[in-house]
Amino acid sequence: MTTRSEDTIQGEGLVSTYGRLRALDGLDISAGVGVTGLLGPNGAGKTTLLRALATVASPREGRLRILDRDPAVASDRLAIRRALGYLPQDAGFPPGFTAFEAVDYLAVLKEHTATAARHDEVRRVLRLVGLHDVATKKVRALSGGMRRRLALSQTLLGQPELLVLDEPTVGLDPEQRFRFRDIVSEAGVGRTVVLSTHQTEDVAALCNRVVVIDHGRALFAGTVPELVGQADGRVWVDDGRDGRAVAAYRLGGGSYHHVGDPPAGAQLTAPSLEDAYLLLVGPSAGDAVVGV
Amino acid sequence: MEDVSDRELLAQVAAGSSDALETLYRRHVVWLSVRLSRRCADRSIVDEVIQDTFVAVWRSAKGFTGKGEPAAWLWGIAIRRLVDAFRRRPPAMALVREVDLSVIESAEDRVLLGVTYGDLGGALDRLAPELRSVVQATVLDGLTTREAGHLLGLRPGTVKTRMMRARRALREELA
Amino acid sequence: MTAQTWHLDHELAEHYTSGQAGRDVSASIEQHLIGCGQCRDLLVPYAEPQRSDRIWAGVLERVQAPPSRPLERLLRSCGMSDSMARLLSVTPSLRGSWLTAVLFVLVLAELAANTSTGGVVLFMTLAPVLPMISVAAAFGGDMDPSRGMVAAAPYPMSRLLLVRTAAVVACTLLPAAALALLLPGPSWLAMGCLLPSLALTGVVLVLTPRLPALPLAGTLAGAWMVLVASGWIRHHDPFLAASFAVQLTSVGVLVTSLALLVIRQASFDEQIRRAP
Numbered sequence: 001m002t003t004r005s006e007d008t009i010q011g012e013g014l015v016s017t018y019g020r021l022r023a024l025d026g027l028d029i030s031a032g033v034g035v036t037g038l039l040g041p042n043g044a045g046k047t048t049l050l051r052a053l054a055t056v057a058s059p060r061e062g063r064l065r066i067l068d069r070d071p072a073v074a075s076d077r078l079a080i081r082r083a084l085g086y087l088p089q090d091a092g093f094p095p096g097f098t099a100f101e102a103v104d105y106l107a108v109l110k111e112h113t114a115t116a117a118r119h120d121e122v123r124r125v126l127r128l129v130g131l132h133d134v135a136t137k138k139v140r141a142l143s144g145g146m147r148r149r150l151a152l153s154q155t156l157l158g159q160p161e162l163l164v165l166d167e168p169t170v171g172l173d174p175e176q177r178f179r180f181r182d183i184v185s186e187a188g189v190g191r192t193v194v195l196s197t198h199q200t201e202d203v204a205a206l207c208n209r210v211v212v213i214d215h216g217r218a219l220f221a222g223t224v225p226e227l228v229g230q231a232d233g234r235v236w237v238d239d240g241r242d243g244r245a246v247a248a249y250r251l252g253g254g255s256y257h258h259v260g261d262p263p264a265g266a267q268l269t270a271p272s273l274e275d276a277y278l279l280l281v282g283p284s285a286g287d288a289v290v291g292v
Numbered sequence: 293m294e295d296v297s298d299r300e301l302l303a304q305v306a307a308g309s310s311d312a313l314e315t316l317y318r319r320h321v322v323w324l325s326v327r328l329s330r331r332c333a334d335r336s337i338v339d340e341v342i343q344d345t346f347v348a349v350w351r352s353a354k355g356f357t358g359k360g361e362p363a364a365w366l367w368g369i370a371i372r373r374l375v376d377a378f379r380r381r382p383p384a385m386a387l388v389r390e391v392d393l394s395v396i397e398s399a400e401d402r403v404l405l406g407v408t409y410g411d412l413g414g415a416l417d418r419l420a421p422e423l424r425s426v427v428q429a430t431v432l433d434g435l436t437t438r439e440a441g442h443l444l445g446l447r448p449g450t451v452k453t454r455m456m457r458a459r460r461a462l463r464e465e466l467a
Numbered sequence: 468m469t470a471q472t473w474h475l476d477h478e479l480a481e482h483y484t485s486g487q488a489g490r491d492v493s494a495s496i497e498q499h500l501i502g503c504g505q506c507r508d509l510l511v512p513y514a515e516p517q518r519s520d521r522i523w524a525g526v527l528e529r530v531q532a533p534p535s536r537p538l539e540r541l542l543r544s545c546g547m548s549d550s551m552a553r554l555l556s557v558t559p560s561l562r563g564s565w566l567t568a569v570l571f572v573l574v575l576a577e578l579a580a581n582t583s584t585g586g587v588v589l590f591m592t593l594a595p596v597l598p599m600i601s602v603a604a605a606f607g608g609d610m611d612p613s614r615g616m617v618a619a620a621p622y623p624m625s626r627l628l629l630v631r632t633a634a635v636v637a638c639t640l641l642p643a644a645a646l647a648l649l650l651p652g653p654s655w656l657a658m659g660c661l662l663p664s665l666a667l668t669g670v671v672l673v674l675t676p677r678l679p680a681l682p683l684a685g686t687l688a689g690a691w692m693v694l695v696a697s698g699w700i701r702h703h704d705p706f707l708a709a710s711f712a713v714q715l716t717s718v719g720v721l722v723t724s725l726a727l728l729v730i731r732q733a734s735f736d737e738q739i740r741r742a743p
Contacts, residue, residue, distance in 0.1 A: 054619045057741060074733055078621055086619035092612025094557040100531045105557065106613070108550040109620035109627075115549055119532055133311045135531050154616060164619075298504070310530060314523065321519050322510040323500050326484050330493060339522050346526045363501045417491050432494060 007032045008162055008192035009053060014062035016048050016216075023048040024059060025216030035188040037207035038196040041281060045216040046196035047089060047166055053194060054086040054164045067161060080162075082111070085155025089166040091148075093139045099126065099150055100135040106154040125153040129183055145176035152180070156187060163187060165195035169202055181206050200274040212280050219280045224273060231271030231279050236262040247278040298362035306353035317346050320363065324370050331433075331443065337377050344373040371433050375442045415465040423458040426451055473499070475506040484513040538562060551630065557611070558631045560604040561638060569597050569639055577646045587650060587705040591657075592695045594647060595664035595708070596688040598639035602668045603684035605631045606675055606739075618740035625728075625736045632672065640664055652706065659709025666717035667691065669724025676738030 009031040016024035023045045038046045051057035052064065055071050067083055069076035093102040103122045112118035126132040129149040139147060148171070155163050168184065169177045185206055187193060197203060203210050203224065210227055212220040220227055239255050241248050246260035259278045262268060296315070304312035321342060328338045348369050356365055416424060429440035430451070437455075441448045475483070475496065482488040483496050500507050534540050534552070538561060542552035555561060576593050579586030606628065611617070640661065647657035667687050674683055698707025707713065728735060 056615070056618045074737075081619060081621040084619060086616060088615030090612075091615055094611065094613055096536050098531075098535050101535060101553070102613075104532070105553050106616060106620065108553055109617055109622040111621050113550065116528075118550075119528060123527075123531075133309050135310060137308050138535070151616070310527060313526070313530070317523055317526065318514075318519070319507065319511065321522070322484065322514045323497075323507050326486070326510070327497050327500075329486065330490075330497075339518065343522050343525045343529070346523075347529045350526075350530050361501055363504075363507065367501065416494075428494065432498065 009064075009066055009194065011049075011052075011059075011064045012062055014049070014052065014059040014064060016045075016052065016057070016059045022216055024052075024062075026062070027213065027216055027218050028221075029211060029218060030221070031192055031194050031209065031211075033190065033192050034208035035184065035193045035195065035206050036209045036211065037203040038194065038211050038213055039198070039200065039203050039277060040196075040213035041198060044213045046213055048216075049213070050086075050164050050166045050194065050196055051088075053162075054084060054088075055080055056086070082158075083161040085157065085160040085163045087151055087155050087163075087165040087168055089170070091151035093147075093150070095140065096138070098136050098138050099131055099142065099146075102139050102150065103154050103157070107157050110157050112158065121157060125156045128156055128186075129153040130179070145172050145180075148172060148176075149180065149183070152183065161191060163191060163193040163195075165193065167196055167198075169197065169199065177202070200272075200277055204273050212277060214281050227276045228271055228273050229276075231259065231276035233268060234262065234279060235259055235271045235275045236266035236268050238266065246282050299358065302349075302353050302356050302362060305350060306356075310350075313346065313350055316349070320366055323363075324366065327367070328370060328374055331371075332374060332378075337374075337381075341370060341373045341377050344376070345370040348373065368434060371435060371443075372439065375435065375439045378445075379442050415462050418465065419458060419461055423454050423461065426454040427458050430455060474503065475499075475509050477509070480506075480509050480513065484510060554627060555631060555634055557613075558605045558635065560601040560635050561631075565601065565604070566638055569601060570642055572597065573643055573646050577649060580650050584699075584705050587652075588695060588699045590647070590650060591660055591705060591708050592692050594643040594660040595667060596691055598636055598643060598664050599667040599671055600681075600684045600688060601635045601639045602632050603671050603675065603680040605635045606680045623736060624739045625732050628672070628739065632668070636665075636668060656706040656709045659706060659714060662714055662717035662721065663691070663708055666720040666724070669721045669728075673724045673727050676735060 007030045009029060011027065011029040014024045014027045014029070015022065025045070027045065027049065029049065038049065040046050048057065052059050052071075053066060055066070055077050058072060064071055066080050069080055071077050071080060094105065097105065100122060103126060104118065107118050107122055112121055123132060123135070126135055129152055131146060131149055131153060134142060134146065139150065142150065148168070152165070152168060155165070163184075165184065169180050172180060181202065184193060184195065188206075188208075195202075195206075207224060209222065210220070210224055211218050212227070220230065236258050237251070237255050238258060241250075241256045242258055242260075242263070244260065244263075245258035248256050248258045248260075251257050257269075258266075259275045296312075298316065298319070301312045301316045305316065324345065325338055325342055328341055329335070332338055332341075345366070349366065352369075356362065416427065419427065425444055426440060426446075429435050429443055430437065433440075435443065437448045437451045440446070441451045444451070446454075479488070479492075479496070483493060488496065496506075500510075534543065534549075534556070536556050539552045539556040542555060543549055547555075559565060572593060573590075576586065576590040580590040643664070644658065644661055647660055648654050650657040670687060671680065671684055694713075695705075695707060698704050698710075704710075
């Protein structure tokens with residue numbers, strides 16, 4: 001894998017373990033300005049990788065550089081945190097706060113000491129995610145989609161250079177997801193955004209680059225068209241289910257859509273991002289393993 | 293400008309929308325400021341009262357029952373906040389301005405006056421200033437005797453006496 | 468010309484807003500404006516933008532920023548900065564409900580102590596232990612839903628926890644000490660519960676990054692209970708805690724804990740963030 005020197009994130013041979021489980025198993029990653037998507041099934045290691053990028057966890061082995069700094073060094077780590085916005089998978093807020101107070105609390109933790117300036121900054125990020133009009137509502141009174149947007153808004157405090165978003169759209173309905181993607185897309189202009197998802201639509205809509213991860217390793221890294229191209233000539237339709245395919249599913253009309261090595265004379269069809277993903281990840285794409 | 297009515301805005305404010313409060317603010321701040329400035333010459337006090345007014349609107353928007361004009365409700369809050377401000381500071385410092393420009397009022401103004409108050413307008417004009425200010429505070433601004441006293445720096449007893457004299461004078465005029 | 472058809476024109480609007488209109492005309496205009504939105508709108512362009520914006524900014528600040536939680540209001544009224552008050556108000560064991568519960572238990576123990584020696588043992592067990600448990604609870608751990616985001620923030624965790632610990636200790640140990648003075652017997656014996664409390668708290672602080680806070684606190688509480696109970700059973704001394712040996716050990720433990728915390732501050736900081 002070639003890593004360009006101006007990349008915001010450069011990781012090589014990253015290994016991370018939880019007891020005997022190797023969550024990251026020699027993973028390489030690079031990401032620069034723009035939106036990079038980590039695509040992979042549950043348990044692939046996406047959250048572990050994102051925690052390492054957010055300096056909340058450190059890999060056991062491997063070389064990692066974030067914003068041209070070494071997260072293993074304390075002073076560098078502080079500098080990274082000052083330029084970072086992190087949205088964990090299960091982001092919540094202390095009970096009893098209003099939306100404004102919740103973001104203000106995180107702004108204090110992000111070292112915004114001057115009160116007036118900090119409040120202006122809170123209002124700015126709330127406006128960016130469209131929540132400025134509910135700023136005085138208690139967080140518990142907000143819908144799930146609004147709470148997710150609130151959690152996203154705190155990542156934008158202080159205009160960070162790097163945004164790390166773990167499954168940002170999970171649990172959102174299609175309309176909420178659409179709004180969310182819009183905000184992330186805007187945020188990615190001139191900034192590095194790394195987000196994880198197991199939804200191919202998010203990647204297709206949002207990402208300049210995509211890294212496919214499974215079992216702690218990177219199976220692919222490149223642009224979305226390059227990923228789709230991997231499935232060229234390897235997607236076909238047949239009336240019956242062909243057991244030799246890597247993955248197959250029944251279409252609405254009654255025939256079956258297959259991904260894999262097509263038999264001779266098969267009726268090929270244009271590949272989608274999902275097809276390419278299934279090809280790479282294979283049977284484990286459908287597994288519901290508890291994520292790490 | 294009036295696509296959303298004041299009533300609807302107040303309902304939205306009651307539901308917690310600060311945008312609705314801002315829209316309401318931009319619509320009403322000018323006339324409220326001017327009207328307050330004619331009862332208090334100190335700009336900083338007027339600014340403070342305007343701020344207090346809209347914070348009070350935020351807190352009590354639910355209390356607007358819908359009867360009567362929203363603008364009247366807003367003025368009721370504003371004038372009472374002015375009274376509170378005067379109560380906090382010695383009235384001597386907050387001069388109530390009495391501008392006497394009756395000599396240069398145009399013919400149009402006199403017609404206007406007749407239109408709004410009928411015979412009363414001219415009679416009001418001819419009242420002694422200290423009686424007129426009491427009439428303005430109680431009748432036109434809707435304050436109680438005690439509140440009018442705070443606003444004008446008078447004891448409630450004095451306010452009552454002057455109201456009686458004003459009524460007598462107006463009755464004599466209009467008879 | 469009827470009242471219904473009369474409205475302001477631009478000239479009159481300008482006169483009125485600049486304060487030049489006569490008083491009776493102005494009075495008429497004012498009464499008219501109450502009922503006429505069209506004329507009110509006519510005045511809007513005469514606003515002074517900077518003045519209006521400044522006043523609005525003040526309204527927004529008062530509407531959005533003042534604390535909605537009673538604890539935060541209390542802290543700020545005591546003179547604390549609003550940012551520090553916000554950080555502290557998140558602490559579970561500084562909430563009214565927690566502190567009331569602790570106080571309630573201590574008062575009950577106090578009353579028991581004044582009726583029987585067994586009660587004294589109870590008090591000497593609980594008084595050091597309750598502040599320590601409160602500190603353990605202050606660490607939040609799984610109790611804090613925002614810990615994922617907090618862990619990635621630049622604010623030094625050690626400072627945050629030190630301030631929270633200090634606040635919790637002040638709110639729990641001081642009442643305990645005050646109540647201890649009301650125990651039967653010489654006051655200095657009852658004061659013997661202070662140092663062990665601080666020592667136990669120190670142990671919790673040092674070990675908590677590696678071990679879950681509340682179970683750890685529970686274990687230490689159990690150990691302390693055994694110590695006090697054995698003093699009562701074996702030596703019929705309810706004030707074993709005040710004995711020289713225990714006091715000296717407490718000082719030793721406390722000093723060691725503080726030293727460890729200071730020396731290993733950086734790694735302590737990271738461990739707190741990474742506690743899963």
